[in-house]
Amino acid sequence: MEETLKQDSKTKSNKEFEKLLSEDLGNRKFKEGEIATGVVEEIGKKFVFIDLGLKSSGAIPIEEFKLTKEIDKIEIGSKVDVLLEKIENRDGEIVVSREKARRAKSWKKMEKAFETKEEVTGVIISRCKGGFVVNVDSCLCFLPGSQVDLRPLKNFDHLMKVPQTFECVKMDKKRGNIVLSRRAIMEKIRDKDRDKIISKIKEGDIVQGTVKNLTDWGVFVDLNGVDALLHITDISWSRINKPSELLSIGQSIKVKITKIESEKKKISVSIKHLTEDPYSKIINKYEIGKKYPATVTKVQDYGCFAKLEDGLEGLIHQSELSWTKKNIHPGKILSTSQKIEVILLEKDIEKRRLSLSYKNTLINPWITFAEKHKVGDTYEGTVKNITDYGLFVTIKNSELDGMIHYKDLSWSEKESELENYKKNQTIKFKILEINKEGEKIRLGIKQLTNDPFEFFLDKNLNDIVTVVVENVSKNGIYVNAGNKNLSILIKRNLLASEAGNARPTRFAKGDKVDAMITELDKSHSKVTLSIKALEEKQRKEAVKKYGSKDSGGVLSDIFDFSRLKTTKPKDKK
Numbered sequence: 001m002e003e004t005l006k007q008d009s010k011t012k013s014n015k016e017f018e019k020l021l022s023e024d025l026g027n028r029k030f031k032e033g034e035i036a037t038g039v040v041e042e043i044g045k046k047f048v049f050i051d052l053g054l055k056s057s058g059a060i061p062i063e064e065f066k067l068t069k070e071i072d073k074i075e076i077g078s079k080v081d082v083l084l085e086k087i088e089n090r091d092g093e094i095v096v097s098r099e100k101a102r103r104a105k106s107w108k109k110m111e112k113a114f115e116t117k118e119e120v121t122g123v124i125i126s127r128c129k130g131g132f133v134v135n136v137d138s139c140l141c142f143l144p145g146s147q148v149d150l151r152p153l154k155n156f157d158h159l160m161k162v163p164q165t166f167e168c169v170k171m172d173k174k175r176g177n178i179v180l181s182r183r184a185i186m187e188k189i190r191d192k193d194r195d196k197i198i199s200k201i202k203e204g205d206i207v208q209g210t211v212k213n214l215t216d217w218g219v220f221v222d223l224n225g226v227d228a229l230l231h232i233t234d235i236s237w238s239r240i241n242k243p244s245e246l247l248s249i250g251q252s253i254k255v256k257i258t259k260i261e262s263e264k265k266k267i268s269v270s271i272k273h274l275t276e277d278p279y280s281k282i283i284n285k286y287e288i289g290k291k292y293p294a295t296v297t298k299v300q301d302y303g304c305f306a307k308l309e310d311g312l313e314g315l316i317h318q319s320e321l322s323w324t325k326k327n328i329h330p331g332k333i334l335s336t337s338q339k340i341e342v343i344l345l346e347k348d349i350e351k352r353r354l355s356l357s358y359k360n361t362l363i364n365p366w367i368t369f370a371e372k373h374k375v376g377d378t379y380e381g382t383v384k385n386i387t388d389y390g391l392f393v394t395i396k397n398s399e400l401d402g403m404i405h406y407k408d409l410s411w412s413e414k415e416s417e418l419e420n421y422k423k424n425q426t427i428k429f430k431i432l433e434i435n436k437e438g439e440k441i442r443l444g445i446k447q448l449t450n451d452p453f454e455f456f457l458d459k460n461l462n463d464i465v466t467v468v469v470e471n472v473s474k475n476g477i478y479v480n481a482g483n484k485n486l487s488i489l490i491k492r493n494l495l496a497s498e499a500g501n502a503r504p505t506r507f508a509k510g511d512k513v514d515a516m517i518t519e520l521d522k523s524h525s526k527v528t529l530s531i532k533a534l535e536e537k538q539r540k541e542a543v544k545k546y547g548s549k550d551s552g553g554v555l556s557d558i559f560d561f562s563r564l565k566t567t568k569p570k571d572k573k
Contacts, residue, residue, distance in 0.1 A: 031084070032084055032085065032086060032087055034083075034084055035081050035082070035083055035084075035101050035104060035105060036052055036081070036082060036083075036084050036096075037079055037080070037081055037082075038050035038051055038052040038058065038079070038080055038081075038082055038096070039051045039077060039078070039079055039080070040074055040075065040076050040077060040078045040079075040080055041057050041076065042057075042076065043062075043071075043074070043075070043076065044062070045062070046061065046062055047059040047060060047061060047062060048060045048061075048062055048065060048074070048080075048098075050080060050082055050096060052082075052084070052094065052096070054087070054094055056093055056094055057094075058082060058084075058094045058095070058096030059093075059096075060082065060096055060097065060098045064097070064098040064099040065098060067099070067125075067135075067140075070098075070138075080098060081098075081101045081102075081105060082096040082097060082098050082101045083096060083097045083098075083100040083101040083104055084096055085097055085100070102137075102138035102139060103138075103139055103140070103176065105138070106136065106137045106138055106139030107139065107173075109137060109139075110136070110139060110141075110168055110171065110178055111171065113168050114168040114169075114171050117167065119165050119166065119167060119185060120136050120137070120165070120166050120167070120168060120180070121136070121163055121164070121165055121166075122134040122135055122136035122137075122141065122163070122164060122166055122180070123135050123161055123162065123163055123164070124143065124156075124159055124160050124161065124162070124164060125160075125161065127156075128142070130144060130145060131143050131144040131145045131147075131148075132145075132148070132156075134164075134166065134180055136166070136178075136180070139178065141166075141168075141178040141179070141180045142177060142178065142179050142180065143166070143179075143180045143181070143182065144179065144181075146183070147169070147179075147180070147181040147182060147183045147184070148182055148183065149182065149183060149186065150183060150186050150187065150190065164182055165182070165185050166180040166181060166182050166184075166185060167180065167181050167182075167184040167185055168180060169181045169184060190225065190226075191265070193225045193226065194225070194226045194265055195265075197223065197224060197225065197226045198226070198260060198265065198267070201223075201257055201260070201267075202257070202260070203257055203258065203259060203260055204256070204257065205256070205257045206254060206255070206256050206257075206274065207223055207254070207255060207257065207269075208223075208252065208253075208254055208255075209221040209222055209223045209224075209228065209252070209253055209254075209255050209269070210222045210250065210251070210252055210253070211247050211248060211249050211250060211251045211252075211253060212227060212249070213249065214243050214244050214247065214248075214249060215243070216232075216242055216243075217231070217232055218230055218231045218232050218243060219232075219235070219243045219247055221253065221255060221269055223267065223269075226267065227267075228255070228257075228267035228268065228269045229266070229267070229268050229269070230243075230255060230268075230269050230270065230271065231268070231270075234258070234268075234269070234270035234271065234272055234273065235247070235271050235272060236271070236272050237272045237275075237277060237278055237279065237310075237311040238307075238310055238311050238313070239297065239298070239305065239313055241298075253271065254271075254274060255269035255270060255271055255274070256269060256270050256271075256273045256274050257269055258270045258273060277311075278310070278311035278312070279311060279312060279349075279352055280349070282308075282309060282311065282312050283312065283347060283349055286308065286312075286344050286347065286354075287344065288344050288345065288346065288347065289343065289344065289345075290343065290344060291341050291342070291343050291361055292308055292341065292342060292343075292344065293308075293339065293340075293341055294306040294307060294308050294314075294339075294340055294341065294342045294356070295307050295337060295338070295339055295340075296334050296335065296336055296337060296338045296340060297313060297336065297337075298336065299330050299331045299334065299335065299336055300330065301329065301330070302317065302318055302330075303315055303316050303317040303318045303320070303321065303330055304316045304321070304330050304333075304334050304358075306340065306342055306356055306358075308342075308354075312354070313354065314342070314344070314353070314354025314355060314356040315353070315354065315355060315356065316330075316334075316342065316356045316357065316358050317355070318330055320345070320355075320356065320357040320358060320359055320360070321333045321334065321358050321359060322358075322359050323359050323362065323364055323365050323366065323439070324365060324399050324400060324401075333358075334358065340358060340361075341358075341361045342356040342357060342358055342361065343356065343357045343360040343361055344356060345357050345360075364436075365398070365399055365400055366400065366436040366439050367436055369395075369398060369400055369434065369436070369441070370434050370436045373431055373434065374431065375431050375432065375433060375434060376430060376431065377430065377431050378428060378429070378430050378448065379395055379396060379428070379429060379430075379431065380396045380426060380427070380428055380429075381393040381394055381395045381396050381402070381426070381427060381429065381443075382394050382396070382424055382425070382426055382427075383421055383422065383423055383424060383425045383426075383427060384401055384423070385423070386418060386421060386422070386423065388415075388418075389405060389406060390403050390404050390405040390406050390408075390409075390418070391403065391404040391409075391418070391421055393427065393429065393443060395441070400441060401441070402429075402431070402441035402442065402443040403440070403441070403442060403443065404429060404442075404443045404444060404445060405442070405444075406418050408432065408442075408443070408444035408445060408446055408447070409421075409444075409445050409446060410445070410446045411446050411449070411451065411452055411453070411486065411525075427445065428445070428448060429443040429444060429445050429447075429448070430443065430444050430445075430447040430448060431443060432444045432447065451525075452482070452486025453486060453522075453525040453527075454482070455481050455482030455486070456481070456517070456520065456522070456527050457522060459517055459520065460517070460520070461517055461518070461519075461520055462516060462517060462518075462537075463516070463517045464514055464515070464516055464517075464534060465481055465514070465515060465517065465529070466481075466512055466513070466514055467479035467480060467481045467488070467512070467513055467514075467515055467529065468480050468481075468510065468511070468512055468513075469507050469508065469509055469510060469511040469512075469513060470487065470509060471487075471509065472504045472505065472507055472508070472509065473504060474492075474504060475489070475491065475492055475504075476489050476490050476491040476492045476494070476495065476504055477489070477490050477495065477504050477507050477513075478490075479513065479515075479529070481529075488527060488529055490513075490515060490529050490530065490531060492504060493532070494518075494528075494529070494530040494531060494532045494533070495507075495531050495532065496531060496532055496535060497532050497535040497536050497539065502532070513531060514531070514534060515529040515530060515531050515533075515534055516529065516530050516531075516533040516534040516537060517529060518530045518533050
């Protein structure tokens with residue numbers, strides 16, 4: 001019971017103390033979290049003591065004054081703004097901060113500057129990770145390394161501890177971070193200067209500039225603070241591979257303003273337009289169809305560029321490099337700096353293009369070949385290449401190739417005939433066609449022998465021919481007519497009018513047989529022979545001449561068809 005009473009009494013006493021303390025704090029002039037003005041009471045080695053009119057003085061680490069060099073200005077009696085963090089801590093001391101007071105006071109100014117994009121003045125006081133620390137009105141801000149200047153700098157010494165102008169680009173109140181940019185200010189200044197310079201110049205003006213940067217495609221030129229682009233094609237009337245061949249960084253050059261885009265704030269300049277286009281002067285000296293000396297300047301996959309003189313180049317297309325070498329790289333025919341002769345094929349003054357020919361300065365082997373060779377002549381050659389459709393043959397004592405289509409290999413006109421040939425094989429052939437304009441020569445091997453179909457050229461449908469059996473198979477008999485090179489199959493069903501006699505075995509190799517032409521295509525060398533059709537024709541004629549079965553006669557008695565079968569060759573003995 002006594003313990004309970006003691007506890008209640010203690011609780012009552014604590015409540016009364018808290019009430020009295022609350023009333024006391026409420027009557028005081030200052031509140032926690034507010035900025036208050038105090039007087040410097042003492043400056044020690046580690047702390048600066050501030051009198052706020054309270055029971056005790058506030059102690060602030062001297063480092064908070066040294067960071068902004070405020071320590072050099074204050075003295076005993078100086079008024080200083082501080083942030084009152086605690087009126088009374090556990091030890092009965094007040095807790096104040098000069099740094100937090102500065103930040104709180106400066107924060108409002110920075111917020112306004114951030115919203116209105118106003119410029120602020122600060123001093124870069126130290127380096128940090130990723131950038132620098134900047135003091136702006138006693139507020140410490142972050143300056144990223146990328147925002148220091150318009151371009152990367154190697155040395156920052158000239159910027160340290162010197163008043164600079166910045167723009168507040170980012171604020172994070174929760175974290176208390178402020179990000180500044182010096183580059184944004186410099187860009188504004190650059191744009192203003194650019195506008196001033198652009199307003200003073202016009203297209204066609206000649207100005208002095210300095211080479212600022214080199215790329216593979218052009219040059220950036222500084223025109224007293226404004227960058228202009230000098231494209232590689234505007235450096236010289238002659239073709240160059242890189243701007244570095246003629247220009248270097250830091251070089252002072254004279255340029256002509258060719259284009260100004262005010263809205264985009266872009267300026268294009270030219271060096272070559274300082275002089276008259278030599279192309280218009282010299283192009284008229286050259287006539288189409290005439291030969292001129294030239295120097296190869298560049299080799300590409302599609303041809304070669306050749307210079308006739310300074311400022312005048314033309315293209316030798318791949319097709320104009322050689323009469324015979326069609327599918328090889330131009331570099332295997334011509335090389336850079338090689339002295340050659342060319343013939344002017346075409347000139348386009350408006351597009352500044354010249355078409356040149358190298359092969360036309362050389363002897364045309366196609367014309368020479370046509371002069372020395374005739375269609376129908378027989379020659380030898382070497383198989384150079386074999387394709388699906390024929391042979392390419394290098395003609396002996398000539399640099400030219402001719403083609404033998406597979407249909408010209410043999411009278412059978414079968415693709416399988418290609419299998420009988422191999423590379424580097426020496427063969428004989430006839431010249432079938434010489435096309436010097438189209439640069440083609442057509443050759444043939446089958447033309448070395450007579451056309452086996454020639455036998456049928458003067459024949460007609462239903463004509464009767466005598467053929468010789470060369471082979472007997474189950475499908476019929478193979479016969480020759482006039483030429484052993486032409487083999488014709490008489491099918492089994494065309495061997496006889498009567499099924500019993502339609503046996504291939506009735507015939508033997510060497511037998512002479514009469515047959516009728518039932519199909520004839522002279523344009524495609526195709527013919528169909530039939531013994532059956534001949535027998536039926538003879539049967540009809542016999543019936544017509546001697547009567548029919550109704551007359552009492554037997555047809556086999558009237559006409560002996562067995563005699564149509566074959567005629568045995570005579571014994572050579």
